[in-house]
Structure formats: C-alpha cells, structure tokens
Amino acid sequence: MTIDKDFLLKFTHIDEQDEYKRNDSIQIGFEQELKSITVHSGDSARFEAKIRLISVSSCKIIDRSLLNIEWRLNDICIKNDNNFKYQFGSTPEENRYWMVIQKCQQQDEKVYTIYISYDNGTLHDESSAYLFVNNITTEIEEQSIQTTQRELTTNNTWSLATSLKRFVPPTITRLLQPSYQYYSGEQLHFLIEYISSSDECHCTWQVQYLNDKTPRPIEHGFVVNADCSSILIIESITSKLQGLYTFYVENVYGRAMTQTIVIVKTNNTDDAIRG
Incomplete structure (x- = not known):
C-alpha cells in the first residue's frame, strides 16, 4: 500500500481535520481514543473508545439512529457476522464502544480502527491503534532489553538520556x-x-x-x-x-x-x- 497523507493522518491529530467533524449544530469526535496494547499469545485483546456526539444548538436534537459505528482491520471493515474471533459491545448511554479479539496470535498484529459517522457520513471521525502480540521469543528479547535498561540506569546513562533537564x-x-x-x-x-x-x-x-x-x-x-x-x-x-x-x-x-x-x-x- 502506498503511504499517503490521508493514511498517515489517521494516527495524528491535526486541527485541519476538524472541519469535517462538526457543522453549525452538531459535533462528533472522541473523548477517549483507542490505545495500542500488548497481549500474550493466546490471550484476548480489548480496544475501547468513548465517543463525543453533542448538539451545540437547542434547535437541533441528536438522532442516535443516524449514528453508525464501524470497526476496521488495516482499513477494511470487520463484519459482525457472529464470528467468534471478534466480539463487539457498547454502552450507548455512556457513549462507550469496544471490540474484543479472542485468542490473539502473531498474525493478529495489525492496525485496528473505530470509524464513527453521523447522518450518512456527513460528520465522521476515526481513531486507530496497534495490537502487539508477544510470543516466547519476543518475551525473552524484552527481558534482555529490560536488563540492559537496568544496567544503563545503574551507570546513570539511562537517566541522563531521559531527563528533561538534559x-x-x-x-x-x-x-x-x-x-x-x-x-x-x-x-x-x-x-x-x-x-x-x-x-x-x-x-x-x-x-x-x-x-x-x-x-x-x-x-x-x-x-x-x-x-x-x-x-x-x-x-x-x-x-x-x-x-x-x-x-x-x-x-x-x-x-x-x-x-x-x-x-x-x-x-x-x-x-x-x-x-
């Protein structure tokens, strides 16, 4: 896939994008975005977001039947067809939506996106995150990295590199x-x-x-x-x-x-x- 500006904007908030998230009376967006997570091979992973859908005009009432929630894998829609692999849930009164990925494997390391739209896409926004799946090999590598970091801390090199004063x-x-x-x-x-x-x-x-x-x-x-x-x-x-x-x-x-x-x-x- 060719990298273009539209694709990369999914992972970075830029003010110019706000022009399609609102109109004169309704605003849509996220109060809590997706976060990248790490799980062990065989475990479940849960992505959760809290959306923001508000009316800024007393003359405009939000019709929640016009709200559409779509989950995507590498920018391709994940269909809710009773597939055991993916389970979807929500508490609409709290504007919270989540997806659970069952029995994660190495091939599940992908970009996952929640796409929200209102009034047939007149307003829309999205949030993306990455799933990391650890297997035995990567766990050993991470333990080695952590050991190295502790040694660097002992030598004061690590603290110098991360100190905001430096x-x-x-x-x-x-x-x-x-x-x-x-x-x-x-x-x-x-x-x-x-x-x-x-x-x-x-x-x-x-x-x-x-x-x-x-x-x-x-x-x-x-x-x-x-x-x-x-x-x-x-x-x-x-x-x-x-x-x-x-x-x-x-x-x-x-x-x-x-x-x-x-x-x-x-x-x-x-x-x-x-x-």
Missing part, C-alpha cells in the same frame, strides 16, 4: 538487526523504539533499492507512528523490494538512526544466497 538527541533502544532474510510473499514487520527528552520528534523511513543510487521514501508498505515507537509493515515482500532500509528519528537537539539490509529469497536461489 537537551539531548533521541536514543534508539530497539535497533534493527544488520540484515533480515525473507521468502517472497512473507510479511515484513519492523518495530523501532526510542526515547527522547523532547516530545516533538519526527520519524522517517527510507529505502535504497539494489539498483538505486540514493534513498527514497517508503512506497510499498505503511508506517504506524505511536509514542516513542514506529512500525514499518510490508504485507507481501518481493525481490524488487530488496535493499537498505533506514529509520531516522530527530528532535530539535539532533538525530538518531538505525538501518538494515533486506534480502528476499526464492527456493531457486537459497543455495546461492547461503554461499
């Missing part, structure tokens, strides 16, 4: 490996985590394909930026997408980066690559 560039705490190998058609999934003494951080992903002379923005895939993390997902990797992938994060005090080489294998070239 004006320092971002620090990437979850780096890319030097290289990754995939079979054609597999999903590429990169997760970066970082810390910054400034809340105003800008994240960028770039790729330099094998025949390119200079890097370019990511076009085949999509990016999810959350608090102190960034995710790059390519649903189906191909040999044309091999190359050097680079992630940058910067604030007003400087920049940090991590990069990796992506190799895409086919059954006919396995031996050649291993050699």
